[in-house]
Amino acid sequence: MPGGPLQSLWRRWCRYKYRFVPWIALNLNNNPRTLRYVPEESKDKIISDEDVLGTLLKVFQALFVNDFNKQSDLLTMLPEPVKSKYQHLLGFEHHRMNLLENKYQQQNISKPEDILYNTLCFSVARGTSSLISAGRGVFVTKGLVPRGTVVSMYPGTVYQKYEPIFFQSIGNPFIFRCLDGVLIDGNDKGISKVVYRSCNGRDQLGPLKMSDSSWLTSEIHNPLAIGQYVNNCSNNRAANVCYQEFDVPADFPIELKQYLPNIAYSTEKHSPLRCVVLVALRDIKQGEELFSNYYTIVS
Numbered sequence: 079m080p081g082g083p084l085q086s087l088w089r090r091w092c093r094y095k096y097r098f099v100p101w102i103a104l105n106l107n108n109n110p111r112t113l114r115y116v117p118e119e120s121k122d123k124i125i126s127d128e129d130v131l132g133t134l135l136k137v138f139q140a141l142f143v144n145d146f147n148k149q150s151d152l153l154t155m156l157p158e159p160v161k162s163k164y165q166h167l168l169g170f171e172h173h174r175m176n177l178l179e180n181k182y183q184q185q186n187i188s189k190p191e192d193i194l195y196n197t198l199c200f201s202v203a204r205g206t207s208s209l210i211s212a213g214r215g216v217f218v219t220k221g222l223v224p225r226g227t228v229v230s231m232y233p234g235t236v237y238q239k240y241e242p243i244f245f246q247s248i249g250n251p252f253i254f255r256c257l258d259g260v261l262i263d264g265n266d267k268g269i270s271k272v273v274y275r276s277c278n279g280r281d282q283l284g285p286l287k288m289s290d291s292s293w294l295t296s297e298i299h300n301p302l303a304i305g306q307y308v309n310n311c312s313n314n315r316a317a318n319v320c321y322q323e324f325d326v327p328a329d330f331p332i333e334l335k336q337y338l339p340n341i342a343y344s345t346e347k348h349s350p351l352r353c354v355v356l357v358a359l360r361d362i363k364q365g366e367e368l369f370s371n372y373y374t375i376v377s
């Protein structure tokens with residue numbers, strides 16, 4: 079490598095951890111103020127992993143309980159310690175089954191976005207972006223998101239650095255790059271969708287799903303799993319959320335894995351499942367669009 083300016087450019091490129099590949103070439107020079115500097119990889123966390131886990135468990139558990147009609151069959155197949163966590167509901171559910179007609183029960187089940195609102199006091203949804211020609215974005219539709227809250231998740235297939243993603247990546251604006259080079263393909267169409275579905279089927283244990291594939295449809299089970307639609311900040315629209323990586327711990331409750339919107343492309347490497355959540359950088363009010371930062375420089 080020659081010295082002088084070229085060497086410094088090379089050093090800068092190596093430090094540069096791009097989030098969305100097609101944006102590098104097109105937009106970096108237009109938006110220098112939207113670069114995010116991170117002191118070192120390990121410090122790229124706004125909130126602790128425990129807080130992320132706590133929020134996911136709270137939301138997933140509420141979704142599980144809301145859907146208990148369908149889940150009770152699944153529970154009967156799970157080990158006793160898992161069943162006993164929901165024993166009170168099993169009894170209650172049996173009682174309810176005897177009392178209520180099917181139609182009435184169905185009316186009583188809340189929509190996932192209402193469960194999110196009841197659990198975290200806000201809900202989020204996709205809508206036409208407030209930015210011209212930016213397609214769709216993600217908005218706070220109800221309530222207030224307090225600073226430091228997990229507001230969304232980035233769904234998709236998780237690829238290790240060395241795994242083949244060439245065909246999936248052609249013209250795909252939904253490939254997210256983690257700080258360690260792991261890639262997440264959050265595209266809900268085409269070959270990306272086929273790959274996710276196939277991995278999801280591969281990992282399923284009988285009726286027990288290890289991840290959620292409903293984010294590929296219009297009937298999303300996990301209302302947080304829309305983070306791939308969050309648009310990039312600009313010079314006059316500052317970022318109000320940021321990405322934070324989260325590795326799912328080995329003791330994550332098995333019955334709640336069905337709400338995880340990520341799946342590993344390959345089962346060869348027994349590393350924890352990588353998820354990415356979006357965390358609020360400030361209080362975000364009802365009606366506001368979420369903006370993240372697609373560029374990160376690690377120094």
Ligand SMILES: C[S@@+](CC[C@H](N)C(=O)[O-])C[C@H]1O[C@@H](n2cnc3c(N)ncnc32)[C@H](O)[C@@H]1O
Nearest residue numbers: 209211212213214251252306307308309310311
């Ligand atoms: C990860 S996707 C976000 C979802 C996208 N808005 C959609 O509707 O599919 C990234 C793409 O969104 C668009 N985008 C994101 N931020 C933008 C911005 N600040 N201005 C214009 N377009 C933007 C670009 O087309 C980019 O390739």
